Amino acid sequence: MTVTIKDVAKLAECSIKTVSRVVNGEPHVSDLTREKVQAAIDTLGYTPNITARRLVQRKSFMIGILMHAAGYYQSEVLSRVMDMAYQLDYDILLQTYYPSHERSREKLRSLINEKRVDGLVTTPPCDVDPYLSDLLFNADTPYVQISPLNRDPAVPYVTGDDYQGAYLMTERLIMMGHWRIAFLSGPRNHRMSIDRLFGYKAALETYRIPVQDEFILDSLYNFDGGYNATRMAMALAEAPTAIFAGSDEAALGALFALREMGMAVPQQVSVCGFDNLPHSSRVWPGLSTVNHPIDQIVGKAVEMLLTMLAGNELPVRQVVYPCQLEMRGSVGAPPVA
Amino acid sequence: MTVTIKDVAKLAECSIKTVSRVVNGEPHVSDLTREKVQAAIDTLGYTPNITARRLVQRKSFMIGILMHAAGYYQSEVLSRVMDMAYQLDYDILLQTYYPSHERSREKLRSLINEKRVDGLVTTPPCDVDPYLSDLLFNADTPYVQISPLNRDPAVPYVTGDDYQGAYLMTERLIMMGHWRIAFLSGPRNHRMSIDRLFGYKAALETYRIPVQDEFILDSLYNFDGGYNATRMAMALAEAPTAIFAGSDEAALGALFALREMGMAVPQQVSVCGFDNLPHSSRVWPGLSTVNHPIDQIVGKAVEMLLTMLAGNELPVRQVVYPCQLEMRGSVGAPPVA
DNA sequence: ATTCATAAAGACAACGTTGTCTTATTTTTA
DNA sequence: TAAAAATAAGACAACGTTGTCTTTATGAAT
Structure with a gap:
């Protein structure tokens, strides 16, 4: 059925090793033989069996991606990794990972032990499980984190500058005349959330605006959390004129x-977010947000992984890209009182 | 370094074949030996090398997923497939596929020829490339299409009933008093688009409402297309009171x-869509839509693929699930004239 | 007690590559 | 011109499993 290296060797009247040399572009083959072999390959439509190659080279030529659930951020990451793998000769193995769940850990263990992947990339929030980096470190498996929720100096990662991004956006709001600015925070046990929160606070302090605790609300960085936090914020005696959501x-x-409350954005309240999900530009009046440069981040992360896969040391093990503001219709001057 | 079947055999003082038997739960091993082998496995922390197994069994234990780009619909599909694979012992190989692009075809060819995947699932619009089903058919590789844009009776697929869904929604709009209903169509060369369009037309005809050509606009089923088509529709001398977008x-x-035009939804114009993307419930005032039961569809598709992978015939090769209406705030009665 | 069936376990060859070593052949160098 | 070096190409083992066949031990039936 399937055509193997032996068939090619027989047709080209040479040894299988010679065919192997031609296929892999190795030296020690004369031009004449090379042509004959190539002709045989073309005639038979031969493609090397990658499984056999994997076995003998003890490499899988696969990059693993761990993700918790396929949300918007994840799908952006995936899209970019797929594009990169499409150019390269790596395949992508996708696996669900629930941090700290035993079954997830077990599946990961087999993935690593059996060398089904040569290297691994994680998307948030998978990185929060400490088991992961331990396992990969011990197995000597290259590993890069994309936008980790917590930064571990021992693990290579690529992310955006959350502190700077939040600072920038807060500053912009202040410049536009806002000073009652609510911040919708994420889980306080994550470095990423903390950084965004601190960026917000730092900007307020720079402009001598007192940080008010009731303006800092927990949102879990999801839709429902943002919804609830906003209702609470707007119920305050002195409601904010701007809401800066951390996601x-x-x-x-x-x-x-x-909108449900009948408040006009941005005429009565300004709203802005963080991440620049593709959807943000498609909701009226266009969500102003801080762009987390996903393409850059993923590109760099894959590049780093490939460097490690090639057996080289990373010149830089942690990369943090600056964020830029992406201003759209949802932010305006505060209403005149 | 890595512990192999030989190490286990040595420790358990038996042949590698016996270890293999224990690992695979095969007969012809005494209880005593079985225990000894199991103990050795546990002591050494042995996991069988799946690459070797793949080579000898000529199976990859992988399911391939082809997708064009990681959009919202795709990420929903992916999420569900991942969940299923998480339960099973299949890995997921993800690959980008641009219909009719030579490089995509070439990558797919190698995927199939080298048996890197045992079976394949496609998400729209990958299925539109006829090369795909030819290749898979010739290679005798199991293949299931998820929500194909075109239906090929020779290929197993699972999808939603587009005609019925569109009929249902149109009927609902009519019941609420609308009769000037615009329809934003997708590419007319796809069965899926045609079905949705015909469902719309059929409902109008049932209720003796003349089908007006200027109310049928092309939208390509994307955001920009919907935006442009809507502006055109609203510029008509007799503007529609409802806009039914096919996606x-x-x-x-x-x-x-x-919203940009300052029209109130649903007070002045009703809007509804088709697919029930997760985002649709999160945009004010909640998008009324036709639910394409993705979970059901994907679940069935994977189940079918597994059946084929197990070497069994499919009892039913094509499955079409009915769609249900998911009514939210974006649809209301037409304004009184 | 002898044969026959059955169970348990091992030997060995696949699977399709690549790595190592060896052997011819050609080319260069002293 | 002989020796050394480089090139071309092949033989064969290895990678870590599973499948096939054979051998040995055990128990049942004649």
Whole structure:
């Protein structure tokens, strides 16, 4: 049925090793033989069996991607990794990972032990499981984190500058005249959330605006959290004139809540988010947000993984890209009081 | 370094074949030996090398998924497939596929020829490339299409009933008093688009409402297409009171356009879509839509693939699930004239 | 007690590659 | 011109499993 290296060797009247040399572009083959072999390959439509190659080289030529659930951020990451793998000769193995769940850990263990992947990339929030980096470190499996929720100096990662991004956006709001600015925070046990929160606080402090605790609300960075936090914020005696959600998902919840309450955005309240999900530009009046440069981040992460896969040391093990503002219709001047 | 079947055999003082028997739960091993082998496996932490197994069994234990780009619909599909694979012992290989592109075809060819996947699932619009089903058919590789754009009776697929869904939604709009209903169509060369369009037309005819050609606009089923088509529709001398977009993406474009024009939804114009993307419930005032039961569809598709993978014939090769209406705030009665 | 069936376990060859070593052949160098 | 070096190509083992066949031990039936 399937055509193997032996068939090619027989047709080209040479040894299988010679065919192997031609296939892999190795030296020690004369031009004449090379042509004959190539002709045989073309005639038979031969493709090397990658499984056999994997076995003998003890490499899988696969990159594993761990993700928790296929949300918007994840699908962006995936899209980019797929594009990169499409160019390269690596395949992508996708696996669900629930941090700290025993079954997830077990599946990961087999993935690593059996060398089904040569290297691994994680998307948030998979990185929060400490078991992961331990396992990969011990197995000496290259591993890069994309936008980790927590930063571990021992693990290579690529992410955006959350602190700087949040600072920038807060500053912009202040410049536009806002000073009652609510911040919808994420889980306080994640470095990423903390950074965004601190960026917000730092900007307020720079401009001598007191940080008010009731303006800092927990949103879990999801739609419902953003919705609820917004309703609470707007119920305050002195309601904010701007709501800065630490994630776009939460910002969309905020937008929904405000519209439901009949508040005009941005005329009565300004709203902004963080992440720049593709959807943010498609919801009226366009969500102003901080762009987390996913393409850049993923590109770099894959590049780093490939470097490690090639057996080289990383010149830089942690990369943090600056964020830029992406201003759209949801932010305007505060209403005149 | 890595522990192989030989190490286990040595420790358990038996042949490698016996270990193999224990690992695979085969007969012809005494209880005593079985225990000894199991103990050795546990002590050494042995896991069988799947690559070797793949080579000898000529199976990859992998399911391939082809997708064009990681959009919302795709990420939903993926999420579900991942969940299923998480339970099973199949891995997921993800690959980008651009219909009719030579490089895509070449990559797919190698995927199949080298048996890197045992079976394949496609998400739209990958199925439109006829090369795909030819290749898979000739290679005798099991293949199931998820929501194909075109239906090929020779290929197993699972999808939603587009005609019935569109009929249902149109009927609902009519019941609410609408009769000037615009339809934002997708590419006319796809069965899926045609079905949705015909469902719309059929409902109008049932209720003796003349089908007006200027109410049928092309939207390509994406945001920009929906946006543009909506602006055109609203510029008509007799503007529609309801806009039925053949996809949620287009419906979001419609919503955006209407808000930009200062039209109130649903007070002045009703809007509805098709697909029930997760985002549709999160955009104000909640997009009414036709639910394409993705979970059901994907679940069935994977089940069918597994049946074929097990070497069994499919009892039913094509499955079409009915769609249900998911009514939210974007649809209301037409304004009184 | 002898044969026959059955169960348990091992030997060995696949699977389709690549790596190592060896052997011819050609080319260069002293 | 002989020796050394480089090139071309093949033989064969290895990678870690599973499938096939054979051998040995055990128990049942004649």
